[in-house]
Structure formats: C-alpha cells, structure tokens
C-alpha cells in the first residue's frame with residue numbers, strides 16, 4: 372500500500388487542524404462559547420410533563436414553526452407510549468409537509484470520517500475508538516467525481532478510472 376494513501380494518525384491529524392487562534396476569536400470575553408451549557412442542563416431537568424403542553428408543542432411542529440430548546444427538551448423527556456405514538460405521527464406529517472413523499476439526500480458528500488468534534492451520537496466523533504478512519508481523495512474526471520479510497524493504491528485507482536472512462540487516466 373502506498374503510505375501517502377493511509378489514513379492519518381488521529382492525534383496528529385487533530386493537532387494539524389485545530390487552530391487555537393481560530394477558536395479564541397469566537398469566544399465571549401469570559402472565555403465561554405456560544406453554547407449555553409447551563410441553559411441546556413436546565414432544559415433537561417426532569418420535570419412533570421403535561422400532556423396538554425406536549426400536544427401544544429406537537430401542534431406548533433405541525434404548523435412548521437421552530438421549537439424552542441425548552442420545547443424540544445420536553446419532547447425528549449416523553450416516555451408515555453401513546454404520547455410517543457402521537458409524536459411519531461406528527462413527525463411523519465411534518466416530514467410529508469416539508470419534503471412530501473421524497474427521499475432527500477444532502478450534499479456535501481462525506482469524503483472522510485475524521486472529525487475534530489465529539490458529538491456523542493456520531494460515529495465520526497474524535498473519541499470513538501472503534502472508527503476506522505479514512506479520508507477520501509476526490510478527483511474530478513470528465514464532469515464526474517471519482518473517489519479514491521484512503522486504503523486504495525494509486526495503481527488500483529488508475530485502473531478503476533480507465534475502466535470507467537475508457538481512456539488512460
């Protein structure tokens with residue numbers, strides 16, 4: 372395997388990309404960032420859930436209005452099966468209103484699974500010890516994008532291009 376095609380060492384990759392000066396300029400004078408952790412924690416405090424309030428939040432969703440963090444947190448705390456079923460039905464209706472009966476894909480395409488962030492729900496998070504890191508190199512060829520895998524050697528990629536486009540790449 373060509374060494375330059377290998378996925379980078381994650382720690383080294385992070386060191387190369389995280390620029391402290393690019394972070395500092397977005398911080399508040401007290402050093403905090405734009406995410407209000409205390410507010411999020413308050414929103415997630417267990418609190419009695421009122422079915423009428425949950426239905427009002429679902430109605431707001433069905434009117435395609437943005438929910439507040441408090442309203443979103445209230446939905447996250449729902450455990451009643453009937454209310455969860457109502458949420459699922461509302462979610463489907465919102466989806467149909469916004470996207471109709473289509474499958475939506477979105478760009479940009481991921482060209483790698485290395486990320487400097489650490490969102491807990493995401494397999495790309497930097498602290499995920501099970502992720503096999505890959506960075507793809509995209510090459511524009513004849514108006515199409517061909518992608519070479521990080522673990523694919525140059526000869527293999529060239530052969531794939533020639534097979535696809537019928538010309539010497």
Ligand code: SF4
Pocket residue numbers: 486487488489490493494495496497
């Ligand atoms: S969701 Fe995943 S890919 Fe996106 S910023 Fe968070 S960890 Fe990175």
